[in-house]
Amino acid sequence: MCDVCREAVVNPICPSCITTEIEAWLVLYPNLNRELMPRLERFLEKIKHKTDATKCIQCKNKRAAVCPYCFTSHVLDNLKELKSNNVIMTEFFEFFNFDLHHTGYTKEAERLGLI
Ligand SMILES: [Zn+2]
Numbered sequence: 635m636c637d638v639c640r641e642a643v644v645n646p647i648c649p650s651c652i653t654t655e656i657e658a659w660l661v662l663y664p665n666l667n668r669e670l671m672p673r674l675e676r677f678l679e680k681i682k683h684k685t686d687a688t689k690c691i692q693c694k695n696k697r698a699a700v701c702p703y704c705f706t707s708h709v710l711d712n713l714k715e716l717k718s719n720n721v722i723m724t725e726f727f728e729f730f731n732f733d734l735h736h737t738g739y740t741k742e743a744e745r746l747g748l749i
Pocket residue numbers: 636637638639640641700701702703704705
């Protein structure tokens with residue numbers, strides 16, 4: 635069960651694995667990388683000790699305490715706070731859109747013309 639939305643974690647890729655992928659993407663944007671990563675690491679630290687987490691399909695560790703949607707939504711909030719430009723936001727949606735049912739942040743992104 636996801637710690638944020640309280641729904642079953644379908645497609646359980648843990649926040650650590652997603653963070654690794656975000657870090658790989660941000661090689662292109664070193665300034666953003668430097669600002670965003672400490673924020674994500676703080677978040678990971680907070681959920682690290684959850685013992686009832688779902689097993690991640692990528693790393694096989696029991697670390698999927700927060701679902702990919704809630705985690706990427708958190709990342710998105712941080713990108714907004716850091717005033718990331720539209721190119722970055724669009725790329726983020728291209729690579730990390732876990733809003734599989736188009737009921738969450740996809741709507742906002744569409745409204746803003748990002749996707
Ligand atoms: Zn969730």
